Amino acid sequence: MLNPQGRVLYDLLLYKIDALFKEESSILIECDNVIREDLVNILKKYKLRKKISISLFDDFSVWGVIPKVVQTQAEDSSKDFDYTNDQNLFFLSHDPRINSFGYRLIYPSNLDATNFLENCELTKDAYDNRCLELGVSEGVRDLPPNNCFPLEANLVFLNGVSFSKGCYVGQELTARTHHTGVIRKRLMPLVARFDDETKELKAEQQPTAIFSETSKKECGKVRNWKGQRGLGLLRLAECLLAEKDSLILRGKNGDNLGKVETSIPYWWPKEDDEIIKQILNKIENK
Template sequence: MVLSNIGECIHQYTIPTVDTSNETIIKKYLIKKRNVMYLIRFMYDYINTYTYLIFEIMNKLFQYKLTAFCAKMDFSLLSVTGEDSETFLQNQFTNDILELKNESIDHVLSGYCNPKGRLIAIVRILRFKKSQYLLIVPSELALLVLSRLKIFILRSKVKIELADENYIVTGVWCEKINIPIGSKENIEELVLLKDTDCPVLGERGWLIGEKNLILKSINNIKEKLLISDLNSNYWKSSEFFSSRFWIDKTSTENFTPQSVNLDLINGVSFNKGCYPGQEIVARTHYLGKVKKRLILASVNEEKIDKTQLKKDTPIFKNNSKENTSAKIGFVVDISYCQFEKNLNQVLLMIQCQINELKNLKDSDTLSLKEKNGPELALYALPCFSNEFNEIK
């Protein structure tokens, strides 16, 4: 086991303090020597254990042909422990937490709603240990989610706390991660979660574990394997290409799960019991009243003024033949894409009215901000097959 606190480790190898006021000089010398030997033994074991673990982590990532990683993620970890942790989480989130009992499923994407069915946050829930779950949450919403969850603990045997002091989450891209999507692999003291593919950098994964161990492993990977450490914007862009949108502090409690495609990417279960906002989410699903969806578009960076591009910028549908123009949606998130294939492209996650998307004609174009604004190029998201035909 890797011990994160060196002071605690030294204490384990140090003999208890004794009163040596009446001892001879020889006994004092022997006690000091014994303490030094224990300290040397600790340092030897500590260094060798870390070296071994780092080597094993690097070896596994090398087997998966690591192409890049993202050390500084905009995500935090919440730890949920206790006898009632499973039942508690099942009653709070949109997805079925009981599925994590299945050996082939170790983590799920899920929404956390208010009583009106509006998303407070989107989280990824991991069964980390037998009675411990880790929640991957956008850092700027971590304390909000933590405080809201604590309200509902009541008499449940559950403990929820911010785990950023002990654990860290990083992103990796590999040519091939040989585990199913939704499952995990234990790499010594760390956990690797298989996520969706990225069209440019390969298969994606979340690497979670003891903070010091991951940071030391990353430093060794950079120095010895010469693998690029990409900024968080790369991860955000790859999330966009994978149909993922994360609620942030500007959008919390503004969207329903269906309006951000969460039901299309297995983030909502309609077969489980109650959770906050469940009645509204279920009614929208069964009555077929989903009126808005997210789509992905891009615009050339040279054609826009970055200072004026922001969330809530309107999107227009234009038809030059019919000389018509109408506002059909707005920008909900932005990522400045730096992938080689999409260089100088600004990715826009847009919420649009479904009817307008279904009725797009060959002569229709989408523009940013105004009728004659910069023209947008649409991407077909993986959650839609045959463009928008599956939107209901």
């Protein structure tokens, strides 16, 4: 969902589930928990005279289900998935963003999904680590409302933006940026390269920026960080063409926290983006 200036308001996942209610058509919307009430207010403003009802539900919780059989980043997570007690299963759907990201499970909030799912990772830590490993953004921390653009957040690669569905709020700037092909900053995965491989940053050491020793200036902002991985909005060319070990994590006081690396995630359609193709050609010719 975008604002009129083409900036991201909220990232949402929609599920069309008619069996839940008596009405002919019902849609569940998954969103960051902290913006639920704001989202309802916005939707009510846009419904105009349509005879629809919009309300919050606490009856269900959402689980990110990652099959343990997925050994590599690019492997399709639709393989070998077991559940032992499907009578309480409400709705299980392949995550619509990328194949290797697992499933979304909508399950009664008064029940524990770990009791019937097997061969899966169901902890919050496992899910957060998978997001950072693959460079997948979600929620207001990764996508601060009114402060980021959908193409910089790779949402077009995650089935979050359409260029064929017609008009929508914020479409004009989004379409123009897409067709010019000039997207110089993108959200990218970050991996720390500390001398001590077991080192993890403390809460007061959370990084805020990426500094390039090659250009002697800041080349990115850190949006999320956990353990030794993070997600940052980086200048593509500057970070990918930087000399090895020249990218530095910096804290909010400008202190150096250690070296960091980034790379293009496997799921980006590299041949469809002119900037990415140019950078890859330069890397090959170095």
